[in-house]
Amino acid sequence: MKINGQHYRTIWLAQDGWRVVVIDQTRLPFRFETVALGSSEQAADAIRNMVVRGAPLIGATAAYGVALAMRADASDTALDAALALLGATRPTAVNLRWALARMRRVVTPLAPAARVEAAYGEAAAICDEDVALCRAIGGHGLPLVREIAARKPAGQPVNILTHCNAGWIATVDWGTALAPIYLAHDAGIPVHVWVDETRPRNQGAALTAYELGAHGVPHTVITDNAGGHLMQRGQVDLVIVGTDRTTAAGDVANKIGTYLKALAAHDNGVPFYVALPSPTIDWSIRDGLRDIPIEERAGREVTHLAGLAEDGEVRAVRVVAPGSAVANPAFDVTPARLVTGLITERGVCAASSEGLAGLFPDLACGAAA
């Protein structure tokens, strides 16, 4: 993704060759600031506090967190402690667990002296692979957009609704849900994106709008409650969202509010697609409602809103009556029956055991029955 003409991934190594630089997403869209992470504790804090967020980027940051831990102390004890610390940061996105398991597999058999280089190498490989997976998702999602464009009157854009942020900034590059949109835009297909603001943290208004704008993709930010209304009026051609964990049977956990959009899409005959790289599939579970842990986040995310004040400073203001109880489940589960298809790096498939196993026979072989 280019920001002010310069290409950025969302995570890279500092000039010193060992610290890990990330974009501070809590400062966007008002400030583009980077943070250098110098320890596994700092990597864990960055994930927990959502300096970095989005399932694939959480996994990539955790992988580098293990490398940072090995640089400080390459013993088995330190490895176990880092895996436990990083693994406890956020519960829903399975990419975290996937990346840590992969790091454990690579690092554990090695002598301590060989662990640092191997850990950095594996974290870099996870990042490079994520870029390739997301680019491939874009390639497989592009025909869906192209087909709709072909049915529209000339010059009319394909109206795509998305929820939360499943773009470049949630991955290492390209994004998942936004990758087909970027490729369609770059191919000259007129697209327009309805961006759900995505309360409580406003990842849509703050991040998706920011990156679509940086790439020149026409978009309109809407309140979370507007999507159903727009669908009833024929103003949404397609929904594409990301996911934090997809079960072996195709149930999909994503940012809170996704389920309501799936219901509205179903009621209005609007195709509802979910874009995901295979590390987001949890092959060990089938029933998303029962088995996907849903993160509960601090009530302050509900009671307060942060934004740019008229004096140019970013401030938080209270929007809930003092004394009211609040609840903040951060994700919900959309059952497979409401999902038109899954856009993966290997192609588009039905949201079902058969669909996923057809595309990923090598990975599905250990799937829960």
Ligand SMILES: CSC[C@@H](O)[C@@H](O)C(=O)COP(=O)(O)O
């Ligand atoms: C490619 S990212 C897919 C999901 O991680 C994304 O849609 C999402 O729900 C992010 O949640 P967040 O709480 O901001 O980490």
